[in-house]
Amino acid sequence: MTTRPSRQRGITLIEAATVLAIAGVLAGVAAPSFDAARQRHHLQGAAALFETDVHFARASAVALGQPVRLDFQAEAGRACYVLHTGPRGACNCLGEQPVCESSTALRSVRYTPAQPFVLTSNSGSMVFDDVAGTVTPTATVRFTATNGDALHQVVNVMGRVRSCSPTLAGVPRC
Numbered sequence: 001m002t003t004r005p006s007r008q009r010g011i012t013l014i015e016a017a018t019v020l021a022i023a024g025v026l027a028g029v030a031a032p033s034f035d036a037a038r039q040r041h042h043l044q045g046a047a048a049l050f051e052t053d054v055h056f057a058r059a060s061a062v063a064l065g066q067p068v069r070l071d072f073q074a075e076a077g078r079a080c081y082v083l084h085t086g087p088r089g090a091c092n093c094l095g096e097q098p099v100c101e102s103s104t105a106l107r108s109v110r111y112t113p114a115q116p117f118v119l120t121s122n123s124g125s126m127v128f129d130d131v132a133g134t135v136t137p138t139a140t141v142r143f144t145a146t147n148g149d150a151l152h153q154v155v156n157v158m159g160r161v162r163s164c165s166p167t168l169a170g171v172p173r174c
């Protein structure tokens with residue numbers, strides 16, 4: 001009587017180690033591009049939120065029948081902007097909640113050093129006129145990722161926002 005060799009079931013330790021090694025190499029190659037994509041999506045999300053807030057400020061000024069101000073603040077790696085009624089500097093948005101004197105905060109957005117990007121603006125404040133619906137002064141708000149990618153939001157006198165980038169593909173150049 002002859003015995004047949006038994007059929008192997010499962011995988012060997014060498015086969016499992018080989019598959020894990022290949023998976024590790026592929027993950028190592030993909031990680032930098034994944035991080036860049038993640039930062040790009042954070043930039044796009046923050047820029048879209050800012051654009052929405054500009055439209056909200058313009059509409060709020062007309063609806064309330066009074067000027068609405070958008071103030072920018074930055075300190076120690078933190079940055080924020082606050083939409084409010086009242087004079088420039090009447091609100092501080094760097095804390096957990098905006099604190100306003102002789103003004104009403106309509107909306108506030110705060111960015112901490114934990115964010116993968118930095119917010120900067122070439123203007124400290126913009127005023128949305130309640131009668132004409134215009135904005136003065138015009139401004140460029142920059143969202144810059146830690147990898148150097150940047151997305152700019154340019155606000156014109158009519159309160160319209162245009163996006164451009166010196167680094168991102170698929171976005172008009174600044």
